[in-house]
Amino acid sequence: MFIEQAFRGKTDFWRYLIGSLIIAIVASIGQLPLLFAVLLKSGFDPMALQADRLMQTLDKNLTTFFILISFAIGFIGLWIALKFLHEINLKTITTTRKKVDWKRVLLGFSLVGIFTSVSVLVSYQMTPENYIWNFKPDKFLILFVMAIVLVPIQTSLEEFIFRGYLMQGFGVLAKNRWFPLIMTSLIFGLLHIANPEVGKMGYSILIFYIGTGLFLGIITLMDEGTELALGFHAANNLIAILLVTADWTAFQSESVLIDIADPSVTWDTFLPLIILYPIYFIIMAKVYKWKNWKEKLTGKIQVPVSERNQSI
Template sequence: MPDPNAYAAHEGLVGDARARPELWRLAAGLGIVLVLYVTLNAVLFAFIGQLLQPDQAQGLLHGTSTSAALILLLSFGFLTLGVAIAARQMQHRSLAAILGPRRLLLQQFWMVLRALVILGLIMAALPPYGMGETLTQNLALSTWLLLLPVSVIAVLIQTSAEEVLFRGYIQQCLAARFRSPAIWMGVPSVLFAAGHYAPGVTGENALLVAIWACIFGLLAADLTARSGTLGPAIALHFLNNAVALLFISLPETLSGLALYLLPYDMSETGTLRQWLFVDFAVMTVSWLTARLALRR
């Protein structure tokens, strides 16, 4: 476990949460988040479903069309709304307090994002080239470019929402109650991993994907605790998902905005599993790069 002094900046996020650190408040707050998120999504999808044919409605659930992917990603805004309401009602905290100082958040977000983009360009220029399989064109380049501004915003909303919940609300509430980083970093990361455990979609890769998500959660938690804002974690999460959702995507879920598709799905145990192990290494290098960027 890192030196607790390295996480001194985290106190700026946790300080006002210490006034109401009871675990029942966190549990009730998560209940509010869940109810609001499920209810608002149900209303949204019921309304949109009335406007679509049955086959189109099925595609909406998987995000395999452009409109469906945008709707699914933008619907994560309900998650941020739920956290904002829960924090206000249960801990008397604002969403701004969870995010961290606005100016510092933006500064750190851009610092880390810029460093990670440079890292990505360097890695793309190095061999091996491609992913060993022929990619399928999903969107015409002109269409993809036209959609790119709103696609980027949609991915940013989705990734920010997850960071606000896991590295923001849950992590800060636990840190207000427990001193050990093993708890306030570990518990949200395990919950984040549980949310990514989907044997019905990922098949035999389900546990590996969940482990990947848990490690990602720990690294994002570390960046948040070192920086004192959610900016670096959002930047790391955003770039990771932007590559996977907007550039080269898997075909079965949230592929509607991608320029290219891979010729296999998440349950494939051959080539995909090999790339998952590569992704572990890329994730670690990206985390180290983000830490270096924050030291400037």
Template sequence: MDTSYLALAGLGRNHWLRYVLGMVLIVVFWQLLGGIPLLMMVLFLIEDGDPNTNVDLTTLQFSGVDNLWPYLGINFTLLAMLLGVFLAVRFVHKRTFTSVITTLAMISWKRILEGFAVFFMLIAGATLVEAAFKPGEYQVMFDPKQFLIFLPIALLVTPLQAAAEEILFRGYLMQGMGLWTRYAAIPVLGSSLLFMAAHLTNPEMGENMYLMPLLYLLMGLFLAFITVKSNSLELAIGAHAANNLFAVLIMNYANSALPAPSLFMANRIDPVASLISFVLVAAAFYWIVFMWRKAPQ
């Protein structure tokens, strides 16, 4: 396994105090500045007093509100986080921002699209199989006007949101951990545990307090592994964007952390089926990208 991607943090100024300052900066942008629109939305609903609208402050689940507004509010926190990471990398660590993504001078959009296309195709297939076994779990939610308004916004915002998470967890944090060890498994596991921890407040955790965190841990491990294996973050960005776009546009579920007017809606998320499906999709992704496409024709 080539670990030169993990060594890129060495290009900048990387004293541990700079990482403390960098994380403070990121958290300020992510949780404080980025949370202002959500806070304003919550305060507006409280002051409005409309009995048909409500917000669960523990899970940030909105009811009686157009999905577009909580979608934008929640995603704004992550876009603000991305700005915080950019400022930390450029001005605290004195590195180029592309060094968080690739060992090369230029980002490969082709590689990002490859990760997106393969992962989107696989989760679409897995969802069709699951729907065939449990047809009663899914409802058609298509509202042409609402969907057409939402579509261009989702195509712009969701890939940026997915990239923001990748750049923080598999980029900034995983590379930072790589400074202190020569074993790639440590930053891979460490960044994946942090990724899982960041999602523990998601509403789907209520479905199963053991299997849902495990699902996020496995997702983090998969994305970290393909990042180190490919020596860049591009495949992971593409795969993560495909996963999230499929959810908000095609198949979402009730009480999702990413509220959206998707084409179909599942009544609930099945933790066991989701785990099995993800493991199979991840294995198929690895085989297609790293084995089948590299085999002699």
């Protein structure tokens, strides 16, 4: 079982607290190149570091690069936590299978990639006045290469932390599955509170982020691995960077389209939670023959005999 794999290493909960702190510190260090570049470009004007100016000081491609590279640096923090605090490897928080199932990654990627791309194109055809055609071949080619390489690193780090590391950590603490599912979903959603989307659309948009975290957590527990979530998250962010962005989103890249509509939270904001995610559940459950939903999502964590004996 996925959460029980944590017992292959050291599972004292204080290790997860310190590990999370290490990851956060290293990830923060990863943001220093962006801050330094902004200061250098602005003549070391501290006002340039304000949220409303930070994303407008540098070239969009350069800004995107610095944002994404910070996650690559953040991987160092995760590696330190796994190797030196828990004495496990990355595969332990990735999957229960003998090796990563790339077909599962591809399925997760394809589902969100196809649905989201089609929905964006339909929206563009129906309401072209809400978009600006921004395709610039030279800049887009740079963005495309950069995104293909770095976006999967960014999204994989988030999945390894939330659906892997913290899912196992809270599971070890609570000895059940529902608590880590709820906690990782809440933390994942609330950490988006600093995103410019929240400032523009209000706190109610956090429901979408928490719901997405819940969806990713459920498919991880049901499938006994993070592969589907890895593919899903990578496709979602790739489309967000390459196909359509806006001046109020976390990524403001040289995408094909720029959304200029005034954003607001309406009933259709939550359509993915109500319609698309259940469809994804049905497809994945059919393909991989998921069973025992109640046990896998709310059941107890069985501590291995060796671990119980060691604690005694």
